[in-house]
Amino acid sequence: MSGRDVVLVGCGRLGSAILEGWLKTGAVPPERLIVLTPSPKPASEMARASGGRVNPPLDQLASAGAVVIAVKPAIWRAALAPLLPHLAPDAVMVSVMAGVSVAATSEGSGGRAVVRLMPTTAVAQARGVAALWTDDANAAAVGRALFAPIADLVELADEADLHAATAVSGCAPAFVQAFVLALAEAGAAKGLSLDASLKLARGALRSAAATAETGEPLEALIDRVASPGGVTRAGLDAMASGGVSDLAAAAVEAAIRRSREIG
Ligand SMILES: NC(=O)c1ccc[n+]([C@@H]2O[C@H](COP(=O)([O-])OP(=O)(O)OC[C@H]3O[C@@H](n4cnc5c(N)ncnc54)[C@H](OP(=O)(O)O)[C@@H]3O)[C@@H](O)[C@H]2O)c1
Structure with a gap:
């Protein structure tokens, strides 16, 4: 893909965040960017001002090595x-x-290779996280090249895991x-x-986010704030007996169910 154009189809909430991340990091040089958007967006205008092409004649797509599909599934x-x-x-x-x-x-794009990613919108600040899955090694390399500069990548073993990854x-x-x-x-109250x-x-x-960024285990971060017999420990005990794990499990379960329904 090196040196080839990158097409972004859709510049809504996530498409704009991806575009902002690329412009911020230089992960995709603006002159290689082609943005397709029905209406102008602040991010597409920023790309245009930096030398990107917004809604150019479609024959310019011939040199593209990657097409990022960021429109609604429908x-x-x-x-x-x-x-x-x-x-x-x-x-x-x-x-x-x-x-x-x-x-x-793949079937809807003429049999072309596909990589799926599930990023968070913090890719705009190059601080997102993204799950990745594909069965094609070249497509995986393309996905990594585009998203590793703007997100922590977590490569999944199974496509079905994307539902849970979306929830989490x-x-x-x-x-x-x-x-x-x-x-x-x-x-x-x-x-x-x-x-x-x-x-x-x-x-x-x-x-909490700043300390989590250190990469230390969450249990260690919790223990650092919650000394035995202390104020935080009392609150954590109340959360545990109130069913915080059940609540998290219910949220993940409901999100997975809805993700499957949409698919
Ligand atoms: N938002 C998130 O946090 C998030 C996270 C993970 C995955 N996703 C996925 O990302 C995709 C986009 O979600 P979103 O939240 O960004 O939705 P969104 O804000 O509604 O953006 C979708 C964009 O698609 C554009 N669009 C419509 N028809 C188009 C066409 N023919 N060509 C190019 N662009 C077209 C729309 O343009 P106009 O505004 O001009 O109508 C709109 O800006 C979805 O598939 C969603 O599942 C989103």
């Missing part, structure tokens, strides 16, 4: 159909769509934020102003 076939006659047979399809299998994507990474920022919001509301409680809880989330 419309990907319609979005891809007009592009296919212009693509080289060896262009790799890089799908970030939830629930659409490698087999279906793609959905999880919202799960964690929902918990932090509940903490802030609990603090407000105990007398803090809601504003103060929200500010404190957001700060705690930022602190």
